[in-house]
Amino acid sequence: MLSSRSLRYAVLAVATAFAVGCAPSLKVNVLQPARVNLGAAKRLTIVQTEGRKGARDFMIDELTRQARGAGYFQVADRSDEGIVVKVAGRGVQIISAGSGPAQTAEEIGLRIDVNDWDAEKKSEIIKGTDSKGNATEREEKFYEAKTVVSVTAFNSAGKAVLAEQEYETTGRGEDKDQAIGNAARSLVSRLLFDITPKYVQKSIRMDGDDKAQKPIIEVASSGNVPRAITEMESYVQTNPQNPAALYNLAVLLDASGKYQEALDLYTKAISLSAKDYYVDMKAECARRLADQQALAQ
Known part of the structure; x- marks a missing residue:
């Protein structure tokens, strides 16, 4: 049994x-494993973040929100405890254990490095036709953002299931913050898609x-x-x-x-x-x- x-x-x-x-x-x-199999772990613990503080805070909040919505992983933030990890091949070295408890077997530790987090103003010409069938053109202005984040995910034995895996996404918005937010939300969705097991319907013939x-x-x-x-x-x-x-x-x-x-x-x-x-x-x-x-x- x-x-x-x-x-x-x-x-x-x-x-x-x-x-x-x-x-x-x-x-x-x-239930089928995701592309990146985290085994039995159902808790993601953010132990270290690097980069612009506002970007790091956004990533923590968005990862927590989306994981809660998906209903599989729980996310804990320990990035303020002084834990420092260094990627070494397919593993990690704990340079500083920080002030909290040691990582448990049920946890996957995450180090998130924000490499790029910006947007620029752009415009494009939108072509169409009016009610009389005449060709029209109008200029549409918007902001286009690019977010680039490296993610390292490792178990309590120090094995890295993701080793500085880079995720890059773009997004549009009416202003700079909206564009960056759209890009970052897409990035978090892509990360969770890679690591979250999926339910698949199967039929078994009798x-x-x-x-x-x-x-x-x-x-x-x-x-x-x-x-x-x-x-x-x-x-x-x-x-x-x-x-x-x-x-x-x-x-x-x-x-x-x-x-x-x-x-x-x-x-x-x-x-x-x-x-x-x-x-x-x-x-x-x-x-x-x-x-x-x-x-x-």
């Missing part, structure tokens, strides 16, 4: 059955060929997957060589996030049946297990 910690990263949505052609399937939401299993599949269809598992386990006990029963139990466990147990049953079912989708669903389950393990590190 999965530990309670592993179950945090299992399927969170209730699986429901629906028809794809004549084949019943379970639809589930699974085997509807054995009519005796139809009532159990209907139980799963109603959303009661735990009861369907119990009933399918009883069915398997009396029909241990029934490949559809073994496979469908694997699907139900797969949909519940119990991936290793599901893989063992997929293997048994495949040894008794040559159905191609058995192999395909096992491969997808293996990928889900790999994702779960990556998120639990």
Whole structure:
């Protein structure tokens, strides 16, 4: 069985059955690692910032706001504690530990360096037509900003999952502050996109060929997957060589996030049946297990 910690990263949505052609399937939401995998950490701690103070404050506030809105990470600001980190290859060295407690295993430390944070006034000619179809031109004035920030993200062991990764964005606005704010908000969004795991909807095909299993599949269809598992386990006990029963139990466990147990049953079912989708669903389950393990590190 999965530990309670592993179950945090299992399927969170209730699986429901629906028809794809004549084949019943379970639809589930699974959590997949982001491009930059932070493992099990769900707390971002800003330990050091460099650059213009107003820009640094904006980055801290915006990162906190957007992370809260996304609902995955919590952000803590410890940039005033005197912590100093230095990037060394794919790791960091703590030059000064500061005045607060040491970084925990559940935290990702962040160093944010603001490299560019400015806007300039620009204009462009907007061409169009008037109500009579005549060509028109007008000059539109605006501010265009560029924000460039380097981000270092590291775990409590000093491993840098991001090492001075540079993010650069541009933005427009009616005035300088608005333009810079738009650019900076886009930059923070890009950073969070890179590090935040995403829920992805997947469908897992069931085997509807054995009519005796139809009532159990209907139980799963109603959303009661735990009861369907119990009933399918009883069915398997009396029909241990029934490949559809073994496979469908694997699907139900797969949909519940119990991936290793599901893989063992997929293997048994495949040894008794040559159905191609058995192999395909096992491969997808293996990928889900790999994702779960990556998120639990």
